[in-house]
Amino acid sequence: MxxxxxxxxxxxxxxxxxxxxxxxxxxxxxxxxxxxxxxxxxxxxxxxxxxxxxxxxxxxxxxxxxxxxxxxxxxxxxxxxxxxxxxxxxxITAYGADEWAGLTAALGAQALHRAKLLAGEMPPEVEQVFDACGLPLFPGxxxxxxxxxxxxxxxxxxxxxxxxxxxxxxxxxDPFLVLAWRGMARDTLLDALRHIGGQGGGHGHGEQVAGGPDPGEPGDGGATPGLLDVADVPFAGRLGDFYEPGVPAARLGPPADPGSPPDLLLRALDPPPVKARHIPLLDLLRPAYRRFAAEEDEAAG
Structure with missing residues (x-):
């Protein structure tokens, strides 16, 4: 032999x-x-x-x-x-519920990271979020x-x-298998990220106090407002800062890469509580964004 x-x-x-x-x-x-x-x-x-x-x-x-x-x-x-x-x-080490609560909150706090994960993408910056939490994504x-x-x-x-x-x-x-190996199933993570996004992304762990007011409503007891929350101020009182952004640019994260989905911005922003014929506004806007992108691709081609 x-x-x-x-x-x-x-x-x-x-x-x-x-x-x-x-x-x-x-x-x-x-x-x-x-x-x-x-x-x-x-x-x-x-x-x-x-x-x-x-x-x-x-x-x-x-x-x-x-x-x-x-x-x-x-x-x-x-x-x-x-x-x-x-x-x-x-x-490898699978992280526990408390560790994943912190990781999910950190991922959900970045609007574009959250949007890309919800779109099935794995942005490279996710690894940095894990490192910042002291929990490496990949085994050393x-x-x-x-x-x-x-x-x-x-x-x-x-x-x-x-x-x-x-x-x-x-x-x-399937990049989510990397996370599943660390102890977080894809559907569980995406549900948690949707929950954070639906509450304005301002709660550290995506939790809302039971019985409390909705974080998107005025007078919510000090909760961080969502990206679309704008105070109703008369125009005459806004002349000095009318052209300034309503939210800090840092909250929007880095610019999207060219390969991002056309409706990425809709996924990044907190959904407004608006419906038309019982259909959420974002569900009506997404097809339009995709049609615009398709028409632009045809024109470029």
Missing amino acids: PVGPDGWFEAARPIRVEGGIRARSKRGTIGEQWWSRRFVDILERVCDPGRLSRGRAYARRGQVLDLDLGPGLAKARVQGSRPEPYDVRVR ERGLDMDCSCPDWGFPCKHLSAVLYLLAEAFDE
Whole structure:
């Protein structure tokens, strides 16, 4: 039996798998989006290059039979050269309810971050929000606890490496899996962000005192007003500051990038309590914004 470069006896080839999870990438590195590349960069800094290379080959060959990700744990089965598949576990710290309450409040406090997350995007600034809360989004060099049931003494083995690369591709498809691994499900987070946005975004944890007045209404007992809350002042009393913005520019965050959805501004601003024929105003405006953007694209083309 030949001896591999890692000093362990290895069979010539693994048992071929039908219907395994096959990496989409056929050559080169794995991971296209910024969040998956961040994860792969960490792996390539701490893992043996030879084993990572063999792990990529396993991932592209479809040797991973299944992959399941939950709070703090990713588990998989990988078919090697022996009849029984190997069990792989990759663990990170999943944050608790109190930690996620602070993170959700910090994310919701940034109007554009909140809007992009609600649109299914993962802005790079999200990582900075996590760091500011002292809770890293990605595991550091010692933040991954990994094990495999194979007899390879090397770390990580090619079976672990294959799973890590497939995790990176899964993150490519759905960035919210990164957050789910940290303990926050996509729907739960988006519901919390909508709750914060619906209350004007001014409450530290997106909570409203039961029985209290609506934060968007005048006389709300000192609650921070929403972006659309404007005091009713006679025009004669506004001549001096009529052309000044109603809210600080910092609350609006950085300018949107060209690839942002055409209705991003509607998602960033707090929804006004206005309906037409029982339909919320924003639901009526969104199609118009999208039509304007489509007409502009056609004119540019």
